[in-house]
Amino acid sequence: MGIVETWMREKPIRTFLSQLSTRRAAVGAAAALIASSAAASGDGETGDRSIPQLSPIANSVVSRCSRVLALAIETLQQNFEVDFPDSCKESNTYAKEFLEYCCHKALHEVTARPDYLSDKNLRRLMFDVMLAWETPGAVADDASLENVNDKKTVGLGAFARIAPSCPIIADLVTVHNLFDALTCSSGGRLHFFVFDKYIKSLDKVFRSVKGIMQSPLASSFKLDAGECILAMDGDRPIHPVFQHIGISAWPGRLILTTHALYFQSIKVGYGDKIVKYDLATDADQIIKRDFTGPLGVRLFDKAVMYKSSTLTEPIYFDFPELGGPSRRDYWLAITREVLQVNRFIRKFNLGDIQRAEAHSKAILGILRYSAVKEAFHISPSHFKTTLPFSLAEKLPKGDMVLKALYDNYFQLLDTSLSHLATESPVDNRLQSHSLPFSLYALSRMGFILLKRKDEAQSEISFCAVCSGVTKSLEAALEESICYSERIEAARATIDQVKVEGVDANLALMQELLFPFIHVVKLIYSLTKWDDPLKSFLFLAFTMYVIQRGIVGYILPLSFLVFAVVMLWHKYNGREQLLGVLEDAISKLEETLQAVNIVLLKFRAVLFAAVPKTTEMVAVAFLAAAALLVFLPWRHLFLMAVLEVYTREMPLRKQNTEKFRRRIREWSTYLHSGKELVRESADGMAGASSPAAITCRAAVAWAPGQPLVMEEVEVAPPEAKEIRVKVVSTSICRSDVNQWQSTPLIDYAISETQAQPDLFPRIFGHEASGVVESVGEGVTEFRVGDHVLTVFIGECMSCKHCVSGKSNMCQKLGLERKGVMHSDQKTRFSIRGKPVYHYCAVSSFSEYTVVHSGCAVKVSPSMPMDRICLLSCGVSAGLGAAWNVADISEGSSVVIFGLGTVGLSVAQGAKMRGASIIIGVDTNSEKQEKGKAFGVTDFINPAELNEPVQQVVKRLTNGGADYSFECVGDTGVVSTALQSCSDGWGLTITLGVPKAKPEVSAHYGLLLSGRTLKGSLFGGWRPKSDLPLLVEKYGNKEIQVDGLVTHDMPFSDINKALELMLENKCLRCVVHMPR
Structure with a gap:
């Protein structure tokens, strides 16, 4: 994280200063200084005298900044006190302002290199500056920094203050939304590895765009001066883009630049018949999401509609994909951003340098948006978007933000950038002017939007970088964001009263x-x-x-x-x-x-x-x-x-637009009145705490014995818990195995000690229901919300939840002790005797209590008796194919066991484009069902005279790329592993074993390059990912209904268990009494 310890040991600073002949040489040396001083921060050493007013971490950062600048700390301090004498008089702000001074100078020096984003040590330096900013003074202590999982994290204030000093990384207009996007899964605190991942993704996006700009394709489009390519799609056959005009459609390549959209048919050579849709002209242009389909039929919600007064009919750009409309939404967002920035330029009639700065700000916003999407698979929208001009358009009173932005641009020095060069730390001529920060930052990265004869040799002094007029912009943003929060609350009440259907x-x-x-x-x-x-x-x-x-x-x-x-x-x-x-x-x-x-x-x-x-x-x-x-x-x-x-x-048009915008904002601010009724109801409900209730439950008193309908007492929910009225629950094979067989070893306790007999017990974990009451501290759920229960939760704070690499939550993971996560106690009892839970859900009861982290809110419009399958089996299979195996197009897959999980794996493999999907099952009746879910070949081992793996190898030319064990038989794991191709074959285990959990396989199978990997709940993070699956089901993108073979009342639950034991059903849904 530091700057130069190793290098400094080899060459003293005086030697370095003596060899410093030009300012450019200092810039070139800064990279080596950062790389070689990373050890200094790790050891906590400063290497120079410390400043009494600063905290240890702030002294460390200042020391490293001084090495980057090749200046002694005393010289830096003297320069600061001369340049900013007023700041020295405020002792309570001296430390923070001096830290900012050093940070900005060092970053300005280091970021002169076009490849600085790829330098991890620079990223570490920036993150340390943010840490130091939170505790800059000598009275502060590192212990006061907030830790998550023993790692220091950064808050919004530090990020919003430091990150925009490098315009490539963040923008003043959208920095709050960028921070929210980076910390959406870590409780509002930024981890270094998240920040590091974001910068790496940003570097990758920049390199990609520069590669497109330098390719022969860019020259074939004959771009205007200052026009820059921002995105390209449709250049790969697996991700085509179709242009629809009327009933005709054809595939092609879609290019977005700072000025226009270009479409080129794949069959046409470069430079021929390229269609240009100019986004910079003053025409009535509309860009919105729309439906499209063959012969003009509106079927699929995966298109962008472009309409202009210069066109006779609308143009539709279709982005077909197997999943949701993420490609379409991405293109819609960035195209609207280009349209908005060009409207801004026309509205205020910007000059050359102002226009280039506006385009630069939009370019950086789009590239940051792309980086967040690529790294974290999220695309913030509406009031949370990271696109500056789109945000200003959507925010209430956003016109004031644009006006403040224009006021800054109006003060841009419309002269050659070389006039900004100065060696003086303070240039009074620049103090009252804003400067083209975004344009300058892009030019350093190799993007030339404005050509001036002395630009290549020009430099902007530190004072110029820091003296931008941003007070009016910050004030407008603060007022607009504050107003938007109230509008969001009002809009939520409006969405609840929208009706659907038309006669x-x-x-x-x-x-x-x-x-x-x-x-x-x-x-x-x-x-x-x-x-x-x-x-x-x-x-x-x-x-x-x-x-x-x-x-x-x-x-x-x-x-x-x-x-x-x-x-x-x-x-x-x-x-x-x-x-x-x-x-x-x-x-x-x-x-x-x-x-x-x-x-x-x-x-x-x-x-x-x-x-x-x-x-x-x-x-x-x-x-x-x-x-x-x-x-x-x-x-x-x-x-x-x-x-x-x-x-x-023309005389009234501008005032009319402003008046209409105010009316829209005022109207949006109004809610429907339903919020008052809900608040009143919540107030009445909150007047008395929930009490224990008595209901019916199917209780297992011993392993394998029929379930008995008992009157059980369900305790009220404790802190962070909710009590749910179960509406529907489906019977999973795991429920049957655990009810029937000997308990498995609990590896959370010991690797050899088996669980005690947890009976009496209430099984069931695939369920949907309605929230009946909530415990203390629960803010996410309200009484009456429809929810899905899940057997593993998501706390949003442990290392697994924060990392995004695993769903094995440390706080709300798989619970096998028959109690609740929070206090290790049960919420069920019969005549005072405790009744154990199953997987902290226990849905074979009319009412149950679950942790709020083990429940997911769903839309009331979703069928409860079908989406309950998404809380385990279907999600486990789809996730194993999509997340854990990440099946590639054209690959071969073999699935052992065509139950609900196995068929869901087949469905996921089909959606990913697998060419061969082999189903293996001893029940030949499942062959037809398998075909409906994508199985291309079926094998019944009972009908073979040779090992299954030999047949699989013949069908797949040496072995399948992926094999899935969905039976729960550890012996089948070895067969699945042998069915994989050597060199890269991947075997995924999903089934829960009935007994003998140890896996035995020949060592040579792994030595030959095969991989054995486990999958729990398909790698899905329940609260983050399960709503997306529910949405896909609602959009009919995934099959669920075909997996339900029986529906039964709660009173016939034992019959449902018998059907599962006899392999006569896939999923049996049990309906609770209304």
Whole structure:
């Protein structure tokens, strides 16, 4: 982390200074200084005298910065006191400001190298600066730093202050959202390995974009000066991009630059017939997500629609993929960012250097967005996006953010960057100006957006870097973000009252109203003043009609128009009318939702759910009543017409846009009124603590004995727990094995000691239900929420949860002791005698208690009797294929055991594009079921005269790429391992063994390059990943319903167990009494 200990031992600093001939030489030496001094930070040594006002870690950072700058610490301190004398007078801020001074100078020096992002020691230095920023003073101690898993972490304040000093890494506008994205799984504290992973991903993205820019492809597109390629897709056959125009579609390559979208057909050579969609022109351009499909049918929600006044019809870019619409969402986000930055440039009529700086800020934002997506597989959106101009557009009062940004750009020195070069630490000429930080940072990375004759030799002094005018921008951001939090809370209540579904009669009504809608659209187009002459003539005519009092003739004239329209339709083709009807039906549901939301908001205002707004609206109504009483209707009508028809005039257009934005923000801020009802209900529920309840449960009194329906007492939930009313539960093979067989060894206790007999016991762990009550400290769930229970949880704070590499949560892992995680006690009892849990779930009961970390909230619209399978079996199989094995396209797969888990593995392999999927099972009846889930070949070992692995090797030309053991038989593990290809074969074990948990395999199988790996719950992190699977099921992207072969009432649970024992079912769903 430090800067130069090893190097300094070989060469003293005086020798180094004597050899320093130019400023460029110092920059080149900085890289070696950082790399060789990493040991200094590890040992905690500074190597120079310490400053009394600074903490030990701050002294260490300052020492390393001094070595980077080739200046003594005393010289740095003297320079700081001369340059910033006011800061020296404030003893309480001296340490922090001096630390920032040293940090910014050192970072500015080091980041002159175009490859500095690849230097891990530099990343460590930046992270240490953030740590030191949190405890800069001598009174601070390293112990005061917050630790997670014995690792020092960084908070938002330090990250927001230090990271933007390097514009490549963070931007002032989006730094808070970037921090939220990096710490979404670590409780708001940033770990070094997360920061390091982000910078590595950022470096990879930069190298990729530079590679595209330097390729022959870039020259074939004949880009304009300063135009930079940001993204490219469709260049690989496995990830095509289709352009749809009307009913025609063809694949091609899609390129996004800072100015336009380019589409090139794959069959066309470079430079030929490249279609350009200019995003920088002043045209009415719309970019949004949309549906597309073959022959223009709207089937798949994986397209981006581009519409412009220069096009005769919309263009659809389709991003087909097996999973969700992540590719589409990514392209939609970055394309909108380019559109927004060009609108910003046109709106404020920016000059050359200002335009280049705006484009640079957008480029950096898109590359950071790509880095976060690639490294952490998340794409923040709406108020949490990391794209600066899109964020400013979405934020309430975001126009103020853009105005503050423009004020900074307005002060950019529109001269050659060489004029900014100075060796003086303080240049008064620059103090009142902002500087092109983003542009300068990109130029250092090799991106040339603005060519000036002396740019290559120019440098910006430290003072220039630090003296940007950002106070107004920070104030606008603070106000806007604060307002957005209230809007998010209001929007949540609106989403809860949206209705879905539309009656055919309403669709017919929409079609019948089509002529009126068409006339309204025609009149509205005149208000846009696109053709000033037509708009002026229509306005003059309307005012003349009103003033002359001939409005009464409008009704007869309307009848005449209707007659003409009906006669025209008599001779018009039906195809056009059917197309209009289809479009009307597709948009009507959205319109009805919007109308309902308006009515609900009006009701909220009417009943004073928002007192301040109610008062304002009441005053407006009083003023309107007075006007209606005292002014003639003709004058009011004239005023209304003038107001409507002059909004889009050039003189009023800017004020109109600002007024509309304020109205939208005010409307969004209103909630539906439902929030008050919920708060009242929660207040009443919270007045008394939950009490114990009595319910029925299927209790196992001994291994293998039939379950007995008993009245059990379920204790109230303790802290961080919830009590759930079980709606549906499915019977897993693990439930049957544990109920029937001898208990397994608990390796959490000992490697040789078996668990005690945990009976009486309530089994079951695949369940869905409704939250009945919540314990102390539970904020994620409310009474009435629909949830899935899971047998392993996610605490979000242990090393496994934070790392993102494992789902083996240390706090809420697999529980085998029959008790709760929190206090090692049970929540069930019968006549005072404790009843043990199973996997901390125990869903064979009408009510159960689970830890809040072992439950996942789901949409009430999801079928509870089907999504319960996602809490174990289906997720385990899909995850083994997707996460653990990461099956590649065209590979071969063999699956031992075609139960629910095995069929889910087959489904996952098929979705990943495996070419050969072999199912192995002793039940030949599963062959047809396997085909439905993607199995291409079926083997019944009972019908063979040779080992299974020999047959598999013949079918796969020497062995499968992946094998999955889904039976729970440790003997089959060796067979699965032998069925793999040597050199790279991967065997995944998923089944829970009935007995003999030891695995025996010949050592040569592993020595030949095969890998044996275990999979628990498919590697999914329950709270982070399970909602995505539920969404995929809702979108019909994965099969679940086909795995349910039986539905039974709770009273017949023993029959369900018998079916599982006799292998007569895949999954049996047990329905609890309502």
